[in-house]
Amino acid sequence: MKLLFMKKVFLSLFFLWIILSILTLPYNALNTVLDIKSWFFLTDNQKREKIFGDTYDYIYFINSKTPKNSNIYIFSKDGKIGLIARYFLYPRKLYVTKDDSNLINLLKHESFDYISLYDKEKIIQNYKLFAKYQSKTTFHFGIIYKKI
């Protein structure tokens, strides 16, 4: 008797599963239509901006300002920048950090073609301000310094 009841519960769960699956169809179809509407006509850059936000916009800015064989120091407190930079800036050699306190010491041993600071401004010996980025939608900014 108990087993029969448990089997009935099992069957009910199975039917619930089928019903939920049927309900996901219009939900997903509608989402796809909305996705196509809001994504399809965007350029690749616009799509990436939509996915990664300002961060991508800034990386794209670095990409457009620096040659592929350059060696870049990137500072940002936002850890995501490192991941996105490594994906989009390759084959540039990158040194990505969340802590720029050792920059002066680092510059004694390492030579970077460019230094990029996100949301920070600094006077760096032997480097000149090369390009400035300002987000279109937020207060975030970035500065690229070039080796003199």
Add this chain to the structure above:
Amino acid sequence: MIDIILTSLAISFVALLGFSIIKYFSLWSEADNLSIAAVSYGLGVGLISMQLYIYSRIGLQWSRELIMFPWFMLMLFVFINNIHSLSKFKIPKFNITSGINLILLFFIIAAASYTFFEALIRPVSVWDAVAIWMNKSKIFYFDQSITTNLLYLFDFGYPLVVSLFGTFIYIILGHINDSAVLLTSFAFYFFTALLLFSTIKKRFGLTYALIFTFLFVTTQNFVRHGGRMEAGQADLPLGYYTFVCLILLLDYFKQNKAKLLSLLSIYLGITGLIKSEALFITIAIVIPIIYQIYKTKHYNHLIILFFWVLPIIDWQLYKNDIAKPPNFYPFYQNILSWQRVVNTLLGMVKEFINIKSWNMLWIVYFYSFLIVKIKNKKELIIINTIILSQIFIYFLIYILNSAFNPESSAERLYVHIAPLVFFYLAIVFWKLIDLKDLRKSIMLLFSKVSSLFN
């Protein structure tokens, strides 16, 4: 558009390559064409990735011609040798005239269609794909070889099959297109569904197979990994390969054929090179094989099985030889505490009952333990052992290493074993429920649903 067509052709070519090899060498002679087609994609992906890996190791150029030529020659050879038997080739036929089958087929096609479109409308966007899997594809394509000093830059030295297959797509395209490459994820979704369908259909019939395929293709987590947002990672491929290995394992238990074991051994080798976690899965599959060899006294099969471990050993030696792994672990505290055990358990259970991602899959699976006696049912014991051993391994990883937690990764880890759960439940339902009653009830349900739409 041209990139999408070229990627689709590359995927079809890879599947055809796998199909030709399995058919020509009669590696899975008892299987129908549909099942062979479903596993073919995985064999093709593994072979192409291994080819790129070997080319890179011996310094051979990754040109389209050098990659495709050997496979074209092989396929031509197979074609010429089998030209007389092509007339015997059977294209699977299905009787889908009944209303319920038509409705289910329509639902399946609808779900697969939106997953396909979702794969195409966005470039790669999920963090792990950007940081690891597709990043390596892109870098290897730029460098035209496996860039050894980058192997540990992004992760713990993950194997390269998924990344190298992405590189192969870029080589075919002649440039990087990280939207089109996501079709490879859709292909894993499609071929997993096809294998589930063909295996269930062979055993239990068309309607039953369509029901479970429908449940699979509408599971939100598979929709996401197959196309929407989560595409481009290695979890769905690992789920596919685990499922292929299980199906071959169950057939090996019935047939004890050396050729089938060779095929299984190749798949185990590829599976072990999808993700680091895959090593535990392959071990869970290898143990029953050793038991079967011992039981049937086919000791020469042990030599065939040994091939499984060769590519995995080679990969471990290679990566340790060319780049010393950095020690990531000091960043994380590995303190085992009761609180951590409880939190892990809660996190894992929370994901099991996450209906939004899994629908009723895990709830029904765990509930089935209350009413199904798996004692003396070897097949069910094997499937459950693999599923539960993986859940236990993930639990151990979570409690022993604070670098991982269920909140951020259980959803992905369960993808590795979820196709097995679908197959397990298909068997269990069949044993428990009278199909005539089930068919009647489902027809009633569908007629009610269709009247709602009307």
